[in-house]
Amino acid sequence: MSAAELKAKTFEWFDERLGLRMARDLLDHKVVPLHPGTAWYYFGGITLFLFGVQMFTGLLLLLYYRPTVAEAFDSVRFIMTRVEFGWLIRSIHSWSANLLIFFAFVHMFSVMFTHSYRRPRELTWLSGIALLGLMMGFGFSGYLLPWNQISYFATKVGTDVAATTPFIGPVLARFLRGGEDVGAATLTRFFAFHVMILPLLTGGLVGLHLLLVQKAGMSTPKDLPAHDLSHMKFFPNFFLRELMVWYGVLALLGSLAAIFPWELGEKADPFASAPAGIRPEWYFLAQFYTLKLIPSHVWIFEGELLGLAGFGLLALVWVALPFWATIKPDGSGRARLATGVGVFLVCYLFTFTLLGYFK
Amino acid sequence: MRAPVILFLLCFAVWIVPGSAAAADSCVTCHAAIDDAAKGPAALIKNDVHVTHGLSCADCHGGDRTSDDPDVAMNKAKGFKGKPARAAIPKFCAACHSSPDYMRKYAPRERVDQFELYQTSVHGKRLAAGDANVATCIDCHSVHDIRAVKDSASPVHPLHVGETCSRCHSDAQKMAPYKIPTNQFQEYKTSIHWEALAKRGDLSAPSCASCHGNHGAKPPQVESVSAVCGSCHVLFEQLYEKSVHNAIFSGAGGGGGCMVCHSNHAVHYPSTAMLAGPKAVCSGCHDAGTAPAGTATRMAGWLDSLDAALKQSETLLTSAEKSGMEVSEAQVRLIDGRESLVKARLALHSMKPADMQKLVDEGMAIARATQKAGEFALHEKDTRRIGLAVSVLLIGIAIFAIRLLLRRMESS
Numbered sequence: 001m002s003a004a005e006l007k008a009k010t011f012e013w014f015d016e017r018l019g020l021r022m023a024r025d026l027l028d029h030k031v032v033p034l035h036p037g038t039a040w041y042y043f044g045g046i047t048l049f050l051f052g053v054q055m056f057t058g059l060l061l062l063l064y065y066r067p068t069v070a071e072a073f074d075s076v077r078f079i080m081t082r083v084e085f086g087w088l089i090r091s092i093h094s095w096s097a098n099l100l101i102f103f104a105f106v107h108m109f110s111v112m113f114t115h116s117y118r119r120p121r122e123l124t125w126l127s128g129i130a131l132l133g134l135m136m137g138f139g140f141s142g143y144l145l146p147w148n149q150i151s152y153f154a155t156k157v158g159t160d161v162a163a164t165t166p167f168i169g170p171v172l173a174r175f176l177r178g179g180e181d182v183g184a185a186t187l188t189r190f191f192a193f194h195v196m197i198l199p200l201l202t203g204g205l206v207g208l209h210l211l212l213v214q215k216a217g218m219s220t221p222k223d224l225p226a227h228d229l230s231h232m233k234f235f236p237n238f239f240l241r242e243l244m245v246w247y248g249v250l251a252l253l254g255s256l257a258a259i260f261p262w263e264l265g266e267k268a269d270p271f272a273s274a275p276a277g278i279r280p281e282w283y284f285l286a287q288f289y290t291l292k293l294i295p296s297h298v299w300i301f302e303g304e305l306l307g308l309a310g311f312g313l314l315a316l317v318w319v320a321l322p323f324w325a326t327i328k329p330d331g332s333g334r335a336r337l338a339t340g341v342g343v344f345l346v347c348y349l350f351t352f353t354l355l356g357y358f359k
Numbered sequence: 360m361r362a363p364v365i366l367f368l369l370c371f372a373v374w375i376v377p378g379s380a381a382a383a384d385s386c387v388t389c390h391a392a393i394d395d396a397a398k399g400p401a402a403l404i405k406n407d408v409h410v411t412h413g414l415s416c417a418d419c420h421g422g423d424r425t426s427d428d429p430d431v432a433m434n435k436a437k438g439f440k441g442k443p444a445r446a447a448i449p450k451f452c453a454a455c456h457s458s459p460d461y462m463r464k465y466a467p468r469e470r471v472d473q474f475e476l477y478q479t480s481v482h483g484k485r486l487a488a489g490d491a492n493v494a495t496c497i498d499c500h501s502v503h504d505i506r507a508v509k510d511s512a513s514p515v516h517p518l519h520v521g522e523t524c525s526r527c528h529s530d531a532q533k534m535a536p537y538k539i540p541t542n543q544f545q546e547y548k549t550s551i552h553w554e555a556l557a558k559r560g561d562l563s564a565p566s567c568a569s570c571h572g573n574h575g576a577k578p579p580q581v582e583s584v585s586a587v588c589g590s591c592h593v594l595f596e597q598l599y600e601k602s603v604h605n606a607i608f609s610g611a612g613g614g615g616g617c618m619v620c621h622s623n624h625a626v627h628y629p630s631t632a633m634l635a636g637p638k639a640v641c642s643g644c645h646d647a648g649t650a651p652a653g654t655a656t657r658m659a660g661w662l663d664s665l666d667a668a669l670k671q672s673e674t675l676l677t678s679a680e681k682s683g684m685e686v687s688e689a690q691v692r693l694i695d696g697r698e699s700l701v702k703a704r705l706a707l708h709s710m711k712p713a714d715m716q717k718l719v720d721e722g723m724a725i726a727r728a729t730q731k732a733g734e735f736a737l738h739e740k741d742t743r744r745i746g747l748a749v750s751v752l753l754i755g756i757a758i759f760a761i762r763l764l765l766r767r768m769e770s771s
Contacts, residue, residue, distance in 0.1 A: 081685050243761055244762065255751065258747040
């Protein structure tokens with residue numbers, strides 16, 4: 001039997017069981033439209049790549065991490081100082097988490113400004129927003145795991161804010177903490193969220209998101225119908241370009257991890273006073289700073305409650321974007337209004353994040 | 360008819376109320392109106408701690424403060440005592456301050472043995488012997504504007520007590536009859552104790568009263584110097600008492616314990632220069648070339664070596680930490696090394712070189728280990744940079760290769 005015959009037979013054997021031909025046909029027929037905004041398509045792929053990096057480095061960290069109050073900090077220090085390349089894995093995991101959120105934001109706003117959320121991609125938008133929420137959940141739960149001073153007190157502040165949510169606040173805070181205060185139960189609980197519950201939900205949602213993208217095809221700008229544009233084959237042409245971008249991101253990630261290794265800090269001491277200038281991760285800074293600016297009482301309402309209600313309303317408007325910022329096939333609709341809201345949100349997040357960081 | 364009567368009564372009330380207030384403490388009212396030295400107490404008293412506790416002139420000086428008539432207010436029949444004679448001042452204050460029952464009403468935690476202690480002091484004994492120039496209560500605590508000791512404006516607050524003592528003790532004219540030196544405060548101001556108290560604001564650091572006592576003030580005797588220093592430097596005292604120097608310095612012809620090496624008022628930050636070199640205090644008794652002088656030089660060498668080794672480790676670890684390397688374990692270990700150095704300096708006071716050498720060896724082992732950790736971290740940092748450069752280069756090659764592949768594919 002010649003090598004070609006062996007290859008063909010092997011393919012047939014797997015195709016009969018896995019449907020490889022269908023996947024190959026799918027890749028053969030999938031195309032990417034070419035227009036001035038084609039570069040924005042790469043950001044979804046970057047986010048997916050970073051999620052893969054998180055899964056891989058997270059699994060390696062799991063080999064040594066011990067999720068108890070007595071051992072968590074020391075086990076992370078062990079990873080950083082004793083395990084071969086442990087410092088690199090942990091630093092990449094931490095930097096990648098931040099880059100992942102950043103690129104997810106870029107992806108979301110690129111979708112928003114190109115109005116790619118419009119019919120029939122409403123569900124793709126909703127699943128993407130849900131994924132961003134899950135990524136933030138990963139960030140919030142993972143922040144506590146090294147059990148150092150900063151993460152301990154930041155979690156206290158974060159769960160205190162959750163406790164002010166109307167009606168369900170106290171129950172929500174108790175659910176997150178596993179008790180009345182941040183402690184051993186919180187660490188165990190956050191670990192379970194971080195390595196089991198959130199990955200399961202995210203895996204399912206990523207699958208759904210990709211399926212929806214595949215089902216509806218790549219979106220084009222509203223004034224450039226897909227049939228008027230030339231196309232590039234997804235595989236291998238677009239895929240190889242995406243691969244170059246991934247390599248670039250990998251180089252960035254490695255540089256950040258090697259030049260600025262993620263700090264470990266001091267072990268958490270619940271009896272110590274909170275470190276000065278405590279603040280949450282950068283992607284929560286805008287909200288954190290806004291809540292700080294709101295007076296304790298506004299008319300008859302509690303300031304913090306009013307702030308949370310405002311965020312809730314804004315989030316609702318944002319999630320429901322495809323349903324109120326509708327655009328008709330002839331291009332008329334609320335595209336300008338949606339762009340205005342998007343510009344406002346970008347300006348707000350950028351300014352308040354900077355203010356929260358420097359003030 | 361009724362309106363003018365009400366108006367009159369109101370005017371009367373307005374007139375009479377301030378008049379009543381004046382009568383409530385006629386001492387202050389009258390003395391404030393006098394233009395000579397007698398006005399002083401009335402001007403000062405508003406800040407006095409006794410006034411803040413509701414007491415007034417008459418509570419010390421007697422008399423009737425409710426009367427506007429000087430003859431009644433300062434009538435001896437009303438208990439008026441007037442200005443006490445200087446020699447009578449301690450007893451005058453003690454009338455209240457030595458009474459536990461009285462003091463309990465105002466300051467229950469305040470001591471009541473000040474007068475008793477004062478009588479044991481050099482000041483008290485000389486006063487009893489008829490020398491009215493010595494310090495009495497008011498010379499230190501002031502008079503009529505007396506403040507609580509914890510009040511930072513009080514002359515006996517820890518930050519000011521040195522200056523207060525020096526008002527007399529640095530005055531050569533005042534001290535001439537007693538034939539005692541007047542440079543104590545000047546020397547004290549060069550000491551580590553003054554630096555801790557005045558510059559670092561450590562109120563627990565010793566001032567004059569911490570060593571000499573306050574109300575029972577007297578210079579420590581030779582045999583009690585180490586006990587005075589040991590009341591804070593406990594371990595030093597314990598080791599010193601076991602040393603060969605203790606018996607010699609405390610015995611006849613000795614100079615007085617700790618102060619033989621460290622001085623009394625000008626206690627400077629100790630260094631190994633006290634052991635060896637041109638300023639060595641040991642050389643005051645041990646000639647160069649003798650066995651004890653050699654031992655002192657050897658001990659100085661050990662301490663210097665350990666200090667230098669620990670500093671080198673610290674520099675390396677700080678540099679590694681600034682580069683983002685994780686060296687917290689070594690830094691914690693370095694604290695143990697510094698403790699060994701402190702213990703070795705402490706062990707010096709027992710004058711048993713073997714004990715000291717053991718601690719120095721322990722510290723040196725830690726210094727070597729932490730130095731190695733620092734060097735390893737810095738080397739690791741360089742390795743990481745090289746690894747990064749190689750990785751970025753490989754990634755660049757991969758990107759370039761993909762680009763070439765794409766170009767070839769798309770051109771064909």
